Amino acid sequence: MFEHARLGLVPYRSALALQERLVEMRAQDRIPDTLLILEHPPTITLGAAAPGSHVLTPRDTLSRLGIDVVETRRGGNVTYHGPGQLVAYPIFKLSGPYVLRWVRFLEQCMIDTLRAFGLDAAPSESVGVRVGGRKIGFVGIKISRSVSYHGVSLNVDPDLKPFSHIVPCACAGDAITHMEQELGRAPSLERVANEFVRAFQSAGGPSESVDADAVWQTAFPDGVPVEMSALPRRGLPDRVGPKPYWLRRPIPGGPVYVKLRDIMDTKKLHTVCESAHCPNLGECWGRGTATFMILGDVCTRACGFCAVTPGRPAGLDEFEPARVAAAVQEMGLRHVVITSVNRDDAPDGGAEIWARTIRRVRRKNPETQIEVLIPDFLGDGASLKTVLDAGPDVLNHNLETVPRLYPTVRPQARYERSLELLSRAKDAGFRTKTGLMLGIGEQPFEILRALRDIAARQVDILTLGQYLRPSGRHLPVDRWVHPSEFEHWKRVGLKLGFKHVESGPLVRSSYHAEAHAGYGRGHAENAQKMLPAGRHEWE
Secondary structure (H helix, E strand, C coil): CEEEEEEEECCHHHHHHHHHHHHHHHHCCCCCCEEEEEECCCEEEECCCCCHHHECCCHHHHHHCCCEEEECCCCCCEEEECCCEEEEEEEEECCCCCHHHHHHHHHHHHHHHHHHCCCCEEECCCCCEEECCEEEEEEEEEEECCEEEEEEEEECCCCCHHHHHECECCCCCCCECCHHHHHCCCCCHHHHHHHHHHHHHHHHCCEEECCHHHHHHHHCCCCCCHHHCCECCCCCCCCCCCCCHHHCCCCCCCHHHHHHHHHHHHCCCEEHHHHCCCCCHHHHHHCCCCEEEECCCEECCCCCCCCCEECCCCCCCCCHHHHHHHHHHHHCCCEEEEEECCCCCCCCCCHHHHHHHHHHHHHHCCCCEEEEECCCHHHCHHHHHHHHHCCCCEEECCCECCHHHHHHHCCCCCHHHHHHHHHHHHHCCCEEEEEEEECCCCCHHHHHHHHHHHHHCCCCEEEEEECCCCCCCCCCCCCCCCHHHHHHHHHHHHHHCCCEEEECCCCCCCCCHHHHCCCCCCHHHHHHHCCCCCCCCCC
């Protein structure tokens, strides 16, 4: 009899610390054999004998790409772990001449799992599993005091691009595949995990499912360090009940809303208000304000919180800057906010279109203040300089969350990289701004630490708002943050030296942005300009 537990998405270093605790306990017969099923954020691991040359990309570049690099004491060479890859760590006490037999058993479990989905899998010539000659399953173990740990990884539907940064398992030129590629569709990770456990039971005997929290508490009876606990994972149910009253908003409508909708449609423009399912759309559009989203409406990243469609975008629209400038003029805006999707497919991340948009808006609307909410451009300083040289009035870049949650909330971003961007903009003399979502799994001490990090970069404006889940495919809501807590963090922010803090359940990064620039009385003016002559309901 053995136990098995589903841990969810766990940082690699945390999972390793957990394994080491469990190995010690299993060696002393304090726990039964235990099978851990989990995923990791993007991580490259090196086995004990792995040459550093098998990591092909400089580590600072990997860090900018959001990929951790960890040296381990397991067997095997270099491999990659990431979301969409099933990882199984059996903490099993072995007996007899076991190593080769144990490796073959682990391979067979992956083979049986793949065959359950109709894939003709076979052992690799060395170690691992292949389908049609392409590597799909990997093995790397370590034996300590007769207890095995580390284990196997099976590609279900991970991003395969990170494998190009390494020589996987010392096999240069090996083709890497995953189940989605072979089947034409991706089975759920849960189904694959179920089949893997069944395969394990075929030789390991019956098993009992145990709660993930129980596993962590067994290993850390004095309390699990929060930085080691499992990260939130897409698709899981919310940990809260229905939305409280303070998050409910009226259905969008009204004459100004309709007029603005016509402008966007006529000029074929996108707004983040729509693409990100902003709860304030009705209020802001009813005032005649909106946040323009340039570079298309398809993002090259897939952040766990964001409703913008991920995928492979079309080419850049050279005429977009002129259309945005014309829309700003037609709306009579005194303060405009412009944001964009991430365009990691473009050499400059779309920076040149950004600069042209700022200049066209400035030329056509010389009295309008321009606030830009920009991506991180993968840390490229030249792209940031291109945007800054165009002269926006406010430079906004959102951190979004605390550093511990980056692997699941912003998997292709880096906390330090975003802080560096804000520092560069401030050093160049710009008014800077950033924001955080609350209620996605952060702890109070982590919020305070992040606010101190931001304040240390002399950022001027801070926004704090409630995380709202766009769909069941996104990260779950961890808690509804009470308005009184937002008031608390506002007071903390002001004490830390921020010049303005916008903090509340429905706050978003561009919410009341015009007020931050001293235009808090311009809402009705904007709306009035967009309507025909006559009296209206607010007069």
